[in-house]
Amino acid sequence: MTHRGSRVLKVGSLARVEGEGALYLRMDGGRVAEARLAIYEPPRFFEAFLRGRSYAEPPDITSRVCGICPVAYQMSACRAIEDACGVVVDGQLAALRRLLYCGEWIESQTLHIYLLHAPDFFGCDSAIDLARSRRADIERGLRLKQAGNAILELLGGRAIHPVNVRLGGFHRIPTTTELRPLADRLRRARDDAAQTVRWVAGFEFPDAGCDNDLFALSEPGTYAIESGTPTVMPAPHSACLTPESDRALPTRTFEVHDFGAHVAESQVPHSTALHSLLDNRRHLTGSLARYAISGRWLSPIALQAAHDAGLGDPRQGTVCRNPFRSIIVRAVEVLYAVDEALRIIDAYEPPPHPYVGVPSRAGTGHGATEAPRGLLYHRYTLDSEGTVTDASLVPPTAQNLGAVEEDLRRIVQERLGDGDPTDAELTALCERAVRNHDPCISCSAHFLNLTVERT
Amino acid sequence: MTASDRPKLAVWKFASCDGCQLTLLDCEDELLGIAERVEISHFLEASSADAPGPYDLSLIEGSVTTQQDVDRAQHIRAVSKRLVTIGACATAGGVQALRNYADVADFQAAVYARPDYIETLATSTPISAHVPVDFELRGCPIDRGQLVEVITAYLAERRPDVPAHSVCFECKQRGTVCVTVAHGTPCLGPVTHAGCGAICPAYGRGCYGCFGPSNSTNFPSFIPLLRRDGMDTLDVVRVLRTFNTAAPEFDTASRKELEE
Numbered sequence: 001m002t003h004r005g006s007r008v009l010k011v012g013s014l015a016r017v018e019g020e021g022a023l024y025l026r027m028d029g030g031r032v033a034e035a036r037l038a039i040y041e042p043p044r045f046f047e048a049f050l051r052g053r054s055y056a057e058p059p060d061i062t063s064r065v066c067g068i069c070p071v072a073y074q075m076s077a078c079r080a081i082e083d084a085c086g087v088v089v090d091g092q093l094a095a096l097r098r099l100l101y102c103g104e105w106i107e108s109q110t111l112h113i114y115l116l117h118a119p120d121f122f123g124c125d126s127a128i129d130l131a132r133s134r135r136a137d138i139e140r141g142l143r144l145k146q147a148g149n150a151i152l153e154l155l156g157g158r159a160i161h162p163v164n165v166r167l168g169g170f171h172r173i174p175t176t177t178e179l180r181p182l183a184d185r186l187r188r189a190r191d192d193a194a195q196t197v198r199w200v201a202g203f204e205f206p207d208a209g210c211d212n213d214l215f216a217l218s219e220p221g222t223y224a225i226e227s228g229t230p231t232v233m234p235a236p237h238s239a240c241l242t243p244e245s246d247r248a249l250p251t252r253t254f255e256v257h258d259f260g261a262h263v264a265e266s267q268v269p270h271s272t273a274l275h276s277l278l279d280n281r282r283h284l285t286g287s288l289a290r291y292a293i294s295g296r297w298l299s300p301i302a303l304q305a306a307h308d309a310g311l312g313d314p315r316q317g318t319v320c321r322n323p324f325r326s327i328i329v330r331a332v333e334v335l336y337a338v339d340e341a342l343r344i345i346d347a348y349e350p351p352p353h354p355y356v357g358v359p360s361r362a363g364t365g366h367g368a369t370e371a372p373r374g375l376l377y378h379r380y381t382l383d384s385e386g387t388v389t390d391a392s393l394v395p396p397t398a399q400n401l402g403a404v405e406e407d408l409r410r411i412v413q414e415r416l417g418d419g420d421p422t423d424a425e426l427t428a429l430c431e432r433a434v435r436n437h438d439p440c441i442s443c444s445a446h447f448l449n450l451t452v453e454r455t
Numbered sequence: 456m457t458a459s460d461r462p463k464l465a466v467w468k469f470a471s472c473d474g475c476q477l478t479l480l481d482c483e484d485e486l487l488g489i490a491e492r493v494e495i496s497h498f499l500e501a502s503s504a505d506a507p508g509p510y511d512l513s514l515i516e517g518s519v520t521t522q523q524d525v526d527r528a529q530h531i532r533a534v535s536k537r538l539v540t541i542g543a544c545a546t547a548g549g550v551q552a553l554r555n556y557a558d559v560a561d562f563q564a565a566v567y568a569r570p571d572y573i574e575t576l577a578t579s580t581p582i583s584a585h586v587p588v589d590f591e592l593r594g595c596p597i598d599r600g601q602l603v604e605v606i607t608a609y610l611a612e613r614r615p616d617v618p619a620h621s622v623c624f625e626c627k628q629r630g631t632v633c634v635t636v637a638h639g640t641p642c643l644g645p646v647t648h649a650g651c652g653a654i655c656p657a658y659g660r661g662c663y664g665c666f667g668p669s670n671s672t673n674f675p676s677f678i679p680l681l682r683r684d685g686m687d688t689l690d691v692v693r694v695l696r697t698f699n700t701a702a703p704e705f706d707t708a709s710r711k712e713l714e715e
Binding site: 042043044045046047048049051053054057060061064065066067068070111115119125126127128129131135138139142143145146149157158159160161163164166170171172266267354431 | 470477480484487520554569657658690
């Protein structure tokens with residue numbers, strides 16, 4: 001099919017994403033009339049079957065929403081339920097939670113970088129394909145990923161769906177002796193992570209920019225991961241992204257308790273899979289948002305790597321709004337996570353107990369943490385017996401859909417301006433655009449069966 | 456070997472979290488080696504390449520929750536020489552099989568503002584409820600070592616060597632003190648399929664049954680142990696009705712518990 005006149009491009013199943021999604025583009029002459037990212041992942045009804053479970057269960061159960069970021073679900077669930085019960089976990093137990101989360105960031109972000117995203121920059125179908133010509137690079141990626149898994153396995157028991165997390169802390173905490181071999185491994189991983197930043201910084205990046213509001217947690221003094229305050233950095237006024245618009249704009253924050261008043265999810269028939277708006281505007285969570293909002297709190301080694309990779313200095317207010325370059329930001333975050341894991345291990349002193357008690361009480365609690373792919377919010381209502389009576393999970397993917405669709409529309413529109421792309425070229429471009437942001441679809445706890453309307 | 460000589464591997468996804476497919480990508484030490492031995496013909500999470508069947512070995516993750524899933528399972532069976540399910544969803548319906556005890560319309564209404572847009576079956580069922588399956592690999596998630604064993608075994612055209620005894624054997628092998636005997640901690644180890652390496656007791660908690668039932672279970676003797684260690688009827692039902700709720704042994708035991 002040529003692009004003259006009206007045409008419809010439908011990509012039945014997106015590859016190198018986690019979960020199942022489809023793309024729908026409708027073009028009217030030279031204009032992109034519609035871009036839709038459809039989730040056809042079947043619904044699994046977590047929010048429904050969490051009702052009636054004990055308040056101790058959501059950390060284990062919700063980890064099964066996503067095999068690629070189970071710790072994120074465990075941490076958001078713990079925070080929300082502890083909030084409902086009036087308990088704050090701090091000190092070394094909080095540090096261990098952050099260490100576990102660093103493991104997930106390293107593993108999950110490295111998976112995204114090497115196995116899902118990097119093949120795009122070489123025109124390869126997969127990392128396995130890429131390994132034929134770049135074996136040393138892929139082996140470095142696998143080694144780095146394995147280092148993240150090593151943290152998860154030691155502290156969590158296993159890499160996927162860790163078993164050691166509980167309300168108030170952990171079932172068992174490691175000794176300093178147990179952590180020592182991990183530190184040796186992480187020191188080697190730090191070199192691999194630094195090399196990863198240099199590797200991806202050398203890729204060729206199309207000019208592009210996203211003009212969405214950016215949304216992430218912030219916690220002054222540290223790069224927010226397992227806690228923080230929801231923070232919004234508004235988009236520049238114009239969709240035309242000038243160098244000036246790459247500067248950080250003043251942010252606004254709100255309490256996590258007010259999440260529902262700001263982030264509205266809605267189902268819309270015959271349109272996108274799901275709409276999520278932040279104060280009635282499209283927004284983007286994830287690496288680009290975190291880097292814009294917390295970049296100045298990166299460790300010196302990560303800041304230097306970001307600077308050397310051409311991302312500028314976030315301490316001077318530089319932000320990155322080019323979705324293709326998100327792979328560099330992700331690599332910087334991996335380097336930071338390795339560095340941060342080492343810092344936590346160096347400062348570790350085993351706490352007196354593996355957990356603090358979390359007595360149940362009636363109430364509603366809220367929890368938000370930074371999943372590798374963006375802000376993940378949980379809310380639970382408990383009765384006085386500690387039974388869950390209501391649950392709400394708002395994953396980053398659902399929040400990002402609107403921004404990703406806008407990105408798709410803009411990228412295709414720009415490409416149409418450059419000549420006559422074939423359907424195959426457009427498909428490849430669109431798939432890249434999705435993988436730039438968030439290749440993680442099964443965390444869409446919500447689902448809308450899409451009816452495709454052809455023109 | 457050239458590409459055409461190598462056995463063709465396909466990895467499929469139904470309703471699931473992707474964790475079991477990820478286990479294959481988590482074989483960091485073996486991944487490139489496996490990729491040299493097989494032609495990865497269909498594995499959407501890992502590759503944009505998509506070669507048509509027939510396939511020598513199909514791995515299926517996830518449970519059947521839509522009519523399209525039913526049709527797809529039949530298609531995959533038809534184009535696969537060997538079909539292996541990976542994980543609790545594909546083998547026992549997964550955590551989403553909790554709908555099997557409820558009215559799915561209530562579930563839809565609880566989650567969606569417009570439940571009428573949602574197309575779903577009233578049940579979540581394992582792949583074996585729809586097509587014959589050559590082997591079922593258990594776990595939520597599956598174990599990396601067992602996955603490599605299964606792939607290797609089918610490449611060598613032999614049965615996989617995956618023990619069917621209980622988690623208790625693995626505790627003994629690991630040298631973990633029994634949490635039930637020593638601490639009175641309720642533990643599903645005696646009725647749960649081995650494979651995880653008995654992680655939970657090693658981390659000071661009771662097994663919660665994520666590998667599903669072992670090949671020989673004795674619930675009439677076992678459930679009184681859970682009660683002795685402090686679980687009431689609802690606790691017992693909930694622990695059986697989680698990640699392997701539709702496994703016949705767990706399902707029957709939980710129903711019996713509610714009847715009594």
